Amino acid sequence: MATEFDQAICRIEEEVNPKRHCLFLSGGMGTYAGIRGIQEGLEEQYGVGNVDIFNSVFSTDRQNPKRFEQMADLIQKHAKGGLDIVAHSLGAAELRKAIEIVKKRDETFFDRKENAENLHIALVSPSGFSEGIKGPFRFLARTWRFAREQADFGKASKKDTLFRGIDALTAAPPIGISPEELSKGLREAMPELSQYREGFTLIPVVDAKESFEPYLSDIQKKDIATYREMIRSAIENRNYFYLRSLIKAYGERLRKPLIEIYAGNFESVEAPIQEATKATMGGYIGLLTTLVEGFGSKPMKELASLRQKGIRVDFVLPEYDIFMRLDEAIVFFEGKDEALRHIKVAEGVAHAFPALQKMKFGEMVKNLREDKVS
Secondary structure, three states: OOOHHHHHHHHHHHHHOOOOEEEEEOOOOOOHHHHHHHHHHHHHHHOOOOEEEEOOOOOOOOOOOOHHHHHHHHHHHHOOOOEEEEEEOOHHHHHHHHHHHHHHHOOOHHHOHHHHOOEEEEEEOOOOOOOOOHHHHHHHHHHHHHHHHOOOOHHHOOOOOHHHHHHHHHHOOOOOOOHHHHHHHHHHHOOOOOOOOOOOEEEEOOOOOOOOHHHOOHHHHHHHHHHHHHHHHHHHOOOHHHHHHHHHHHHHHOHHHHHHHHHOOOOOOOOOOOHHHHOOOOOOOOHHHHHHHHHOOHHHHHHHHHHHOOOEEEEEEEEEOOOOOHHHHHHHOOOHHHHHHHEEEEEEEEOOHHHOOHHHHHHHHHHHHHOOOO
């Protein structure tokens, strides 16, 4: 147990070297309940009080007409002291709107060295990178595919999809096989979907210790235990054709629990929500313009401009992402060397992985800035 002297030393250290702040912007339809776990994972790394989260402008829970102004407030408040901005999917389009507000308030804000050198933007499979006439249509097609293969889209949802199976394996990994072995097995079973490429850094983000299995019923636990053992056996025996079928079946077994996870129903939803946190949640204000930007290229151009000012921008691409392909991310950077430095591939996971491995996601975000990812 820490003594009063130890606690005093920690307080002095934090005053001299204050912790960086983190701002997280959710992907499309992300609710506060659904991203509560992500907040907990980030707070584990940054400390309670050093993390602000926003659900999606498309969320169905809380509305807030000042959401973009509040994002801008946080950027201006914390940039100089160190701020990591994490935008997942459509969160990148929301980030651009906040950046525009900052620039209107202070047109030199991002030009000043004390701000630029302490800002870090991490884009996790971002929207707003669709160039040309075909770009928006391509993004729309990918959105439709995601809705059918991973999201809860009612009767229009497809059955037996590899993507839902990947999500299920991320939420409840098999026991008795390492994350590395699992990732390699998935890559062999569905090479056409993998974004793995020699030279790009792989980030391990699946930990069997972080599993939603304890929330399942006894019947569900018994059911998936059989499948997880078959998956482990298929990987060990290199039976990858059989493994593909098992992955699809595993996703179907966990279809309903996955819906509960994304909705945040397994989290501590009874916990009180602070008034300060309520102020940052929800809203339909700017929904249409955000959607238009998400399907276009304005976020890409804005972030490219910030990079020119010296602000560090990193990409995290899920290995089995539907929305953004590695080749599209590479184009954003000036040459292969820059791309290799700033693009990381989240190993063995699909688009929605931040909600499924919340602690590993928080660790990944913190390590991006500190260059500890290997």
